[in-house]
Amino acid sequence: MTQSLVSSYALSVPPRTIMSPGPVEVDPRVLRAMSLPMLGQFDPAFTRIMNENMAMLRDVFQTKNHWAYPIDGTSRAGTEALLAALIEPGDKMLVPIFGRFGDLFVEIGERYGAEIHTMSCSWGTVFDQDEIISEIKKVHPKVVTLVHGETSTGRMQPLDKVGKACRELGVLLVVDAVATFCGVSIPTDAWCIDALIGGAQKCLSIPSGIVPITYNSRVEQQVLKRKKVERGIASDEDRRAAEGHVPIRSNYFDLGQLQDYWSERRLNHHTEATSMEYALHEGLHLVLEEGLENRFARHRVNAQALAAGIEAMGLELFGDPSCAMPTVTCVTVPENVDADEVRSVLLKHFGIEIAGSFGSLQGKIWRIGTMGYSCRQDHVLAVLTGLEAALIRCGASVNHGKGPQAAMDVYDQNS
């Protein structure tokens, strides 16, 4: 039995149209890049790829920061690496929360010993920036953390004023842009963001497992203050420099050592994830070939078409429309409709995946992603068509045929 399985084995996966908020579909060019042969991690051909990734990341992050490089791990690895560097026990951290991923900052900050101060607003809205600024003045935190695009509610927090206020008040601003990076303009430097976490499996559209981050010299200073090179590779100078420091508490998420690895020194830390580095290279190239403005416009138009289609179908959009993300559209599940049953029908009959949500919104909304390679007209029209059919199958009443027509109107107006 085992023998026959082994001899006939070939991994296969069903074809899918992924319209969830990630992981989304990947451009075949990225998949091809990932199948390239291995290179050694100090091979000049590989370090060239690492350097090019840094250069492309600076462009995509819209920053002049020297430090723009990926952490190996999923997106929260970027958050954890930054908080591990910035938070020492007892440091104050202010976390405005408007969805699940604000709470993730609390989770990680707590584990590094932060004294956490939170503020919250109801899910489906965002904060008035002045409210955050007055809380900063009250709390005097070392670090403010904010989610830019809150995937769980589909809302996008304005950041321009908060960033400037943080800079004036001597506070560090760390932003989670996992769900908006490469889909929405985030001018890191102009908005005075000190550290930014991007995402891979969303609008950049490469597989999950690597996370681009960038940070400025204000963050770098904090990193260097706590620098310790691990004992097996430290030079005498490294050992002397580390004396009297409280080092960063994580070895894996140690930005001090990662900086040495991502610099001329190329001091070995971990073994870089070769194929993910290829994927990042190809993914960033695709973003720059398309052009940032064109890419942001593509995300805007597809989200508009999707929203128009949803409303024309007779469904309600969830949340404050003035701060809707153009990468995740939230739809209120109609009364007496089983949210998961509709998703299952959509997957079973159309091979289309959409998502539910978390916490108090579980079963109450669907979340439909328009991200990266999945953010396309054919996919939007397919999800509208499939959703209508699935809703009818599950006993809901909808305006027959109106959704795709309204979406096509938006595409015609924008063509």
Ligand SMILES: Cc1ncc(COP(=O)(O)O)c(C=O)c1O
């Ligand atoms: C806004 C946001 N932050 C953080 C994360 C965590 O990312 P990961 O699951 O890649 O660790 C996600 C994941 O969906 C997210 O949407």
